[in-house]
Amino acid sequence: MRRTARLLSGAALAVAAAGLGSVPAYAADAGSLEVFPSSVVPGGQVSVNTTACGDTGTAAGDASAVGAGSFTLAPSTHKGNAIGQFRVPPSAQPGTYEIVATCAEDGKRITGDLVVTLTAPQQVHPRGSVKTGVGGALGPDPVQTAAGIAALAVAAAGGTWLLHRRARGDGI
Secondary structure, eight states, X not given: XXXXXXXXXXXXXXXXXXHHHTSOXXXXXXXXXXXXXXXXXXXXXXXXXXSTTOTTOOEEEEOTTTTOOEEEEEEOSSTTOEEEEEEOOTTOOSXXXXXXXXXXXXXXXXXXXXXXXXXXXXXOOOOSOOOOSTTSOOOSOHHHXXXXXXXXXXXXXXXXXXXXXXXXXXXX
């Protein structure tokens, strides 16, 4: 019984190892086309970059799906990164568009998505005081502020009284 289990386990491991060895090497590092910002209003500027074209790779970009036409991706200051830009036409309609680039060296085709919206994403600006716990500001409540000042005044008066009494030699 044990011999059969070992034989089957060994066969299963051999098949799994053979299957993993046959996966193409480029599938693990296929690369992608990063689009920034991923959501833009018509008329906005878009940057794209990729590491899929190698260290000195360039690529031909195609944003004709959104109506922007072709653009070039050139090597950037970051090693192995190619970058390019295009402007979304003011007449672009809302929707999701596929942006394509083709590497010059090996012809590899990479894609990324661009979302065109009619409204720009709203930036959120912080308001109010920071809730940091002890050591932060008490906040805008005047009652809490008055209570804090009163506690400090009582502590200062008590400390002064104790120091004065000690200096006179009254037995503290």
